Amino acid sequence: MIELSRVSKAFGPNHVLRGVDLSIPKGTSMVIIGGSGTGKSVLLKCILGLVTPDSGVITLDGQDVTKGDRDAFLARFGMLFQGAALFDSLPVWQNVAFRLLRGRLKRPKAEAREIAIEKLRRVGLTPDVADRLPAELSGGMQKRVGLARAIAAEPEIIFFDEPTTGLDPIMAGVINDLIREIVTEMGATAMTITHDMTSVRAIADNVAMLHGGVIQWTGPVSQMDASGDPYVDQFIFGRAEGPIEAVR
Numbered sequence: 513m514i515e516l517s518r519v520s521k522a523f524g525p526n527h528v529l530r531g532v533d534l535s536i537p538k539g540t541s542m543v544i545i546g547g548s549g550t551g552k553s554v555l556l557k558c559i560l561g562l563v564t565p566d567s568g569v570i571t572l573d574g575q576d577v578t579k580g581d582r583d584a585f586l587a588r589f590g591m592l593f594q595g596a597a598l599f600d601s602l603p604v605w606q607n608v609a610f611r612l613l614r615g616r617l618k619r620p621k622a623e624a625r626e627i628a629i630e631k632l633r634r635v636g637l638t639p640d641v642a643d644r645l646p647a648e649l650s651g652g653m654q655k656r657v658g659l660a661r662a663i664a665a666e667p668e669i670i671f672f673d674e675p676t677t678g679l680d681p682i683m684a685g686v687i688n689d690l691i692r693e694i695v696t697e698m699g700a701t702a703m704t705i706t707h708d709m710t711s712v713r714a715i716a717d718n719v720a721m722l723h724g725g726v727i728q729w730t731g732p733v734s735q736m737d738a739s740g741d742p743y744v745d746q747f748i749f750g751r752a753e754g755p756i757e758a759v760r
Contacts, residue, residue, distance in 0.1 A: 519568030530725030590667035596658035688714035
């Protein structure tokens with residue numbers, strides 16, 4: 513569904529992506545792993561069109577993502593941001609229904625609220641949460657609200673940016689289980705950026721290791737532990753010694 517071919521991006525002398533090749537089949541969950549600063553977020557932004565690659569091609573269903581109706585393109589995506597990224601001044605239901613209250617996906621306010629409450633239920637939150645402000649919620653509840661917002665418009669493709677950052681291990685497990693269930697239920701194509709190996713094992717169908725601006729290895733999550741790739745091996749087992757230099 514999403515295809516990247518020789519995608520490169522530099523910021524001045526800093527060459528972040530150096531010819532990335534990656535294929536994400538429809539209805540599958542791809543997890544991109546790699547250390548901080550390796551270009552995972554830049555890769556995601558290139559797919560969304562927030563950053564323009566210097567070279568290479570990115571296609572969605574065979575169509576170049578830089579061409580065609582931009583609003584129609586973005587309407588196919590949902591996004592769970594790192595840290596939830598909720599609007600502080602809006603009640604929870606308006607956060608969830610944000611895309612349904614404006615633009616090409618606009619629905620009547622009452623209908624948008626009903627959808628928001630339904631999605632909140634789907635992520636394990638009761639209707640009374642709908643009228644609270646984000647500041648009144650715990651970190652785990654905020655992350656659930658962010659997940660409800662990501663699925664509110666029934667997107668075909670969902671991006672998850674470090675979905676368990678800042679959560680305790682139990683809540684991280686809850687979020688991982690929710691992501692896996694929802695992606696499977698919706699039949700959505702998912703792409704996740706994370707360095708949390710527990711998340712990788714919980715939500716991935718396929719894994720890609722990004723290092724040095726290229727995909728070092730990609731394959732089914734079931735083959736990750738025995739990949740034979742020294743970069744993957746060092747990263748997933750957290751070894752200090754290996755081809756990835758630790759910043760001291």
